[in-house]
Amino acid sequence: MADVVIFGIKDFSELAHYYLERDSAHKVVAFSVNRDYLPEDPVFRGLPIVAFENVESIYPPGNYAFFAPMSPRNMNRDRKAVYLAIKAKGYQCISYLSSKAIVFDNEIGENCFILENNTIQPFTRIGNNVVLWSGNHIGHHSVIHDHVTFTSHVVMSGHCDIGSYSFFGVNSTLRDGLRIAEGSFVAMASAVIKDTEAWGAYKGNPAIKLNIPSTKIKL
Structure with missing residues (x-):
């Protein structure tokens, strides 16, 4: 079991939150997006949305995991870039x-x-x-x-x-x-x-x- 931050606030992320909360041992604690995409009200599904650029200062990799259930846009290469950026910050990613x-x-x-x-x-x-x-x-x-x-x-x-x-x-x-x-x-x-x-x-x-x-x- 892990406390999990989900990358994104669109359909795939909303579905991931639904599945993880109802069909896994994991607990979703927050969402994260790049700073340029932070909404004015940084809350989604009742949870905080934090800027990815400094997410590790709030949810450190030693205590939290990540999940990035993104769409296949750009032949899956956008999802790869986000996955590698998460790994570069030292996070484990759940499946x-x-x-x-x-x-x-x-x-x-x-x-x-x-x-x-x-x-x-x-x-x-x-x-x-x-x-x-x-x-x-x-x-x-x-x-x-x-x-x-x-x-x-x-x-x-x-x-x-x-x-x-x-x-x-x-x-x-x-x-x-x-x-x-x-x-x-x-x-x-x-x-x-x-x-x-x-x-x-x-x-x-x-x-x-x-x-x-x-x-x-x-x-």
Whole structure:
């Protein structure tokens, strides 16, 4: 159990507060944002909002943990930057794993946000700063690297290797044994049957590579 500061005051942070308070042993004590985004009334969900620039002077790393459940904007790179800034201040980051998810003895990294009805099969490892929204099937003997987002109802077959910064839209499907290169964007309802290229965007059934890089897609 840890006393936790949540980064952000938008939807993802509000949801994180809801889940942590109702479905974890952790206690949320505050929210934090960059000073430029502090509201005039620095209170959210009945808790104080503090400037990230000096959060450690109020909630020191030795006594508090952090959670940064951010959106996949900028192909997850914004979330990575915040995660690394939190780590640079010396904080441990918790992960949230829903009690309604099905897991085995999987290795799961820091700052992961894993919601209800995910099934993570045996022998699959999940890195740091990964979001698995609700209802995904995560196949066996696979690896999901850091800073990845699965939306909802994604089917990932076994023996897949998911590169960092990748994004998967609702109802997308991955054939077994695929190597999804870093920064891959897979659009909703797409079926990927071949390995992808780094920072490529894919759409369709079967999925084909689009003529724009994933970095140009607004999430």
